[in-house]
Amino acid sequence: MVGAHRLGTRIVRLYIPLAVCMVLMLFPFYWMLITSIKPNRELYSQKVMPLIVHQPTLKHYYDLLSETNFITWTYNTLLVAVVTTVVSLILGTMMAYPLARLKFPGAAVVAIGVAATYLVPQPLLFIPMADIINRLDLGNTLTAVMLTYPTLLIPFCAWLLMGYFKSVPRELEEAARIDGASRFQAMARVVLPLCTPGLLSAGIFAFTLAQNEFLYALIFLAKSDVRTVPVGAITELIRGDVFYWGQLMAAALLGSVPVAIIYSFFVDYYVAGLTAGSVKT
Amino acid sequence: MAVGPASVARPAPVVDRRASPRRVLEREGAFSWIMLAPGVLFLLAFVAYPFFYGIYLSLQDRPVAKPGLFVGLANFINLAHDAVFWQVTRNTFLYVAVTTVFKLLGGLAMALVMNQTFRGRNLTRAFLLLPFIVPTILSTIAWMWIFDPTFSVINWTLVNTGVVAKGFSWLGNATLAMVAIIIVNTWRGIPFYGISILAGLQTISPDLYEAAAIDGASINQRFWYVTMPIIKPILIIVTMFSVIFTFADFQIVYALTHGGPANATQVFVTYAYDLGMSAGQLGMGAAAALTMLPALVLLIIGLTLYLRRE
Numbered sequence: 001m002v003g004a005h006r007l008g009t010r011i012v013r014l015y016i017p018l019a020v021c022m023v024l025m026l027f028p029f030y031w032m033l034i035t036s037i038k039p040n041r042e043l044y045s046q047k048v049m050p051l052i053v054h055q056p057t058l059k060h061y062y063d064l065l066s067e068t069n070f071i072t073w074t075y076n077t078l079l080v081a082v083v084t085t086v087v088s089l090i091l092g093t094m095m096a097y098p099l100a101r102l103k104f105p106g107a108a109v110v111a112i113g114v115a116a117t118y119l120v121p122q123p124l125l126f127i128p129m130a131d132i133i134n135r136l137d138l139g140n141t142l143t144a145v146m147l148t149y150p151t152l153l154i155p156f157c158a159w160l161l162m163g164y165f166k167s168v169p170r171e172l173e174e175a176a177r178i179d180g181a182s183r184f185q186a187m188a189r190v191v192l193p194l195c196t197p198g199l200l201s202a203g204i205f206a207f208t209l210a211q212n213e214f215l216y217a218l219i220f221l222a223k224s225d226v227r228t229v230p231v232g233a234i235t236e237l238i239r240g241d242v243f244y245w246g247q248l249m250a251a252a253l254l255g256s257v258p259v260a261i262i263y264s265f266f267v268d269y270y271v272a273g274l275t276a277g278s279v280k281t
Numbered sequence: 282m283a284v285g286p287a288s289v290a291r292p293a294p295v296v297d298r299r300a301s302p303r304r305v306l307e308r309e310g311a312f313s314w315i316m317l318a319p320g321v322l323f324l325l326a327f328v329a330y331p332f333f334y335g336i337y338l339s340l341q342d343r344p345v346a347k348p349g350l351f352v353g354l355a356n357f358i359n360l361a362h363d364a365v366f367w368q369v370t371r372n373t374f375l376y377v378a379v380t381t382v383f384k385l386l387g388g389l390a391m392a393l394v395m396n397q398t399f400r401g402r403n404l405t406r407a408f409l410l411l412p413f414i415v416p417t418i419l420s421t422i423a424w425m426w427i428f429d430p431t432f433s434v435i436n437w438t439l440v441n442t443g444v445v446a447k448g449f450s451w452l453g454n455a456t457l458a459m460v461a462i463i464i465v466n467t468w469r470g471i472p473f474y475g476i477s478i479l480a481g482l483q484t485i486s487p488d489l490y491e492a493a494a495i496d497g498a499s500i501n502q503r504f505w506y507v508t509m510p511i512i513k514p515i516l517i518i519v520t521m522f523s524v525i526f527t528f529a530d531f532q533i534v535y536a537l538t539h540g541g542p543a544n545a546t547q548v549f550v551t552y553a554y555d556l557g558m559s560a561g562q563l564g565m566g567a568a569a570a571l572t573m574l575p576a577l578v579l580l581i582i583g584l585t586l587y588l589r590r591e
Contacts, residue, residue: 017394018405025409025472028423031434035426043432050434095320098313105310110317112585117328119581121529123550124574125328127557127566128335134346151327154320182303183312212416214532215550219558230418234536245426252419263414267407270414274473275480 036060036249043245060246061254069224070251073232078258080142080228081210084149089203091150092157097187099158100165101173111162118155122215125151130219144220145228149210156209157202163276164198165191201273204266211259229255339568345561356568365544366552366569373548376463376534377527383467385520388474395475396482406476413472421536424465428452428537455545458538462546465533474519481515482508514587521584528577549573 035043037056042048064070098104099111129148138144168191176186192199217231224236233251237244263270305311339356341349360366395406412420427434428451436448451457485508493503531550534540540547540555547555549572557566 014394014397014399017390018399021391021394021409022405024468025412028420028427028468029411029415031427032420032423035423046432046437050432050437091320091323094316098316102309102313104313107313110321113321113324115585116581117324119525119577119584120328120332121525121577123529123531123553124570124577125331125335127553127563127570128331128338129327130558131338131563132331132334147327150323154324155328158320183307183309208414212418214416214418214535215554218535230416233422234418243425245429248422249426252422255419256415259414259416260411263410264407267403267410271406271410271476271480274410275477 032249032253036246036253038246040246060250063244064247064250064254068236068247068251069227069232070229070254072225073227073229074255074258076142076226077211077228077230077255080145080149081207083146084153084210085203085206087146088150088153088157088206089199092154092161092202093192093199095154095158096161096165097191100162101168101170101191114155114158117151118159122152126215126219129216133220139220140223140226142221142226145213145216148216148220149213152213153206153209157206160202160205160273160276161195161198164195164201168194197269197272200266200269201276204262204270205273207262208259208270335567335571338563339571341564343562343564345563349564352564356565357572359565360568360572365547366572368544369547369549369552369569370572372459372544372546373528375459376466376530376546376548377524379463380466380470380527381520381524383463384470384474384523385516387467387471388478388519389516391471391475392478392482395479406479410472410476412469413476417469417532418536420469421465421533424461424468425537428461452538453542455542458542458546462534462537465537466527466530469533470523470527473523477519478512478515481512485511517587518584521580521587525577525580525584528573528580 034051034053037058037060038053039055039057039059042050042054048054095110095114099107099114133139133144133148138147172194173186173190176190177183181189212230213228214230217228218235221227221231224232227235229251233248233255237248237251306315338349340351340353342352342355343349391409395402395409399405426432430448430450430453433448433451435451439445440448449457451461489507490503493507498506529550530548531554534546534548534551535554538546540551549569553566553570555566556562556569560566
């Protein structure tokens with residue numbers, strides 16, 4: 001009887017709320033999936049029960065890949081995300097290391113500057129930035145977004161990595177220095193390898209942020225062949241009042257796949273990066 | 282000419298007191314600044330400069346591709362006399378306040394549920410975080426279809442279960458459109474709160490609960506007197522981060538409603554975008570964006586002070 005009672009509490013306190021959470025959080029993805037494989041006669045019928053697919057089809061995927069620039073958009077998105085993540089990780093590391101471990105004049109000012117640039121949101125900057133990119137004649141080039149995304153990613157990487165760098169014991173570095181290692185060697189061979197989890201967290205987080213970016217891409221990339229997936233989908237699969245729902249859903253689903261794959265491999269590092277700011281400090 | 286090992290011909294090495302590149306790099310200050318320079322210069326050029334240039338733009342009448350005309354505070358005065366601007370202000374504060382409350386409560390609930398031990402917890406956590414990691418525009422596309430006036434699945438469910446006779450025009454009605462963007466923002470933000478709070482809950486030692494239970498504390502008391510004090514700093518930090526980013530939200534509103542119908546869901550950023558980009562009035566747009574600054578500065582100072590105190 002005790003066992004049954006325990007199971008009862010467990011159902012009420014764990015399984016039911018958990019199921020509610022999962023359904024609420026995941027329903028839009030289920031909806032994306034089944035909408036993308038429904039034929040138009042099911043999509044645009046109020047009589048057919050919409051919660052399941054009756055005659056699945058890959059037509060929307062076929063149309064998306066053959067009639068739009070989706071493959072180019074995907075390539076652009078990934079190229080920009082990889083380049084900006086690598087650049088931001090390198091520059092972020094170079095900033096975080098001295099800020100976290102060395103004493104030098106101006107350290108406090110730079111640290112506050114990094115925090116401020118991390119928190120000052122992009123919406124304050126996008127209008128002047130649009131004018132600057134115009135004057136640099138970089139409109140409709142991927143260079144425009146490659147230059148601007150790191151403004152979001154570098155402060156984030158530096159901020160996150162400072163916490164990791166601080167956690168490495170000073171003695172390890174000092175021992176290497178006594179053995180004749182230069183400052184650079186002490187950093188590259190002692191501290192950085194110990195902070196691999198932090199570097200992974202920052203890199204994965206930066207990669208997802210770069211994939212998620214929309215405002216700069218929307219403003220700077222007005223030609224189809226330079227667009228990223230979010231901008232391409234929202235501008236070219238909706239024409240005037242016509243929404244290509246099947247293709248929109250296919251694009252949304254395929255566009256999420258790269259992030260989801262990276263995320264599934266490194267989910268623990270992602271969670272560590274997410275919670276580092278709030279839990280560690 | 283005799284060619285031999287160079288060292289043979291040289292006198293014994295003397296310590297070179299001049300600044301060779303290697304020696305400079307060994308100085309703490311020089312090394313630090315050489316490392317910092319690329320990042321600092323980049324951020325000065327692409328964050329600090331645009332920021333001040335934006336203030337300069339906001340003081341100009343500046344159509345796209347034309348020279349600007351200095352107009353002082355005229356743009357801000359125009360905004361202050363524009364009923365739409367005040368509607369935008371009210372919309373933004375309502376949007377931020379309501380979503381924050383829901384995200385905080387929802388996130389706390391999710392964290393408490395997830396803090397029990399069960400098989401497959403890590404996998405569940407990975408799935409529950411999906412709304413937060415999938416690019417916002419792409420998941421909002423799914424929500425656009427969920428709120429479609431004719432084929433909304435919410436309407437289908439409500440009509441077929443007999444709750445209402447006729448479906449709602451979710452994005453066509455001023456109140457419902459606001460409800461819709463609040464729902465989507467809450468949905469996307471709950472996992473961030475939930476997983477962060479969960480990480481905090483997991484730092485609480487079970488001994489504390491046992492001790493409290495032995496002292497006769499009820500479940501409620503254990504929550505308010507053991508759990509809450511420990512996770513309070515996390516709640517505050519997560520909430521402040523989230524408020525700052527919700528305040529500056531663009532994607533969800535832009536995709537779902539474009540600020541409509543009739544500005545009913547227009548928030549600061551979509552409004553600045555409409556003025557600066559769609560209408561091409563860079564000066565007005567920059568001014569509209571800058572009106573967010575006082576509230577943001579207060580939030581950022583508050584957060585910085587709190588982080589320092591911790």
